[in-house]
Amino acid sequence: MSLAGCSSGLASLEPIPAAPVGPQQVETGDSIRIAIDDIDNTDGEYTVSGAGTISLPYIDELQVRGLTIPQVKERIEQAYRAAGIFNEPEVNVQPAQLRPYYVLGEVNRPGEFEYRQGMTVQAAIAAAGGYTYRAKSDEVEITRTIDGRDVVGTATNQTPITPGDRIRVLEKWF
Template sequence: MMIRHVLLIAAGSAVLAACSSPQGNLPPIQKMEQTVYRLGAGDEVRISVFGLDALTNTYVVGDAGTISLPLVDEIPARGKTTQELEALIANNLRQRDVIKDPSVSAQVLKYRPFFILGEVQRPGQYAYVPGMSVLTAVSIAGGYTFRADSKSASITRNEGDKIIKGQATPQTPVMPGDTVFVPEDWF
């Protein structure tokens, strides 16, 4: 009788631990095999227009995904490469007869931040570092807590119009704007 109670409690605990896992049955996060960076809200971009110093400045992509330039108005930047942004600005300047043959350059100065939550020493928002992994993100956040499951994490990522969520390992690349979650290790 006593053994049966112990077995029932052990089985119940295992079921509850599995149910409470924030990872659940998430698929692995898709690797982003991007060779070019796509802009998003929070990115800081240096725009230079040769011969038009009034436009040469540093701009931040707003929450709406646009950059507001004097003489040009709102330029959609979210999801665009810097080359696509250069072409949009040049076309806009040409159409408005501001400059006949504009030469525009755009360069990302500061990437949008990433976020890390869960079992890390200092959860929060941090500056993105190109080439970073989940392990790098954890290091930036002060390392794992003693309760952390150091072998797994989940990433929530904005990919254009959709939000994806998946499992990650310490070596999984982190992208600007990602939210990394480090779960508690139950056993």
């Protein structure tokens, strides 16, 4: 008896490209904590808009999508220097909250979860309550945004995830 029609669909997908090595880039939906000495009411969290910008006092919208935290700090300092507000601005930038990741399919509690640095598929599945008895647990499907476009691929339990990943656990065929 042939089971060719019972394929999970993962066989045609390539492994998901590796998560970028090095500092995490700021993307839409991330919150960053910014403190600027000598300007009142700037200490706080700023969420990156859909356009990839943040808005700070005395300067226009500032493009930060795709930059690392040190690059965001430098961009803010340059903007205040260019506006003639400071010669040597004192700026502190830290990540506050990264985009969540999502787990759906054959897990006990599908949904949206808070990303933590260094997470793997296994940790993400554990946060979602583990696999159901119907789950194909040796391989999952991940949709990851890379350079502004969605890429779909397969991953194992040890594959690192990134903020914003969408993990889909498929049903196994008995």
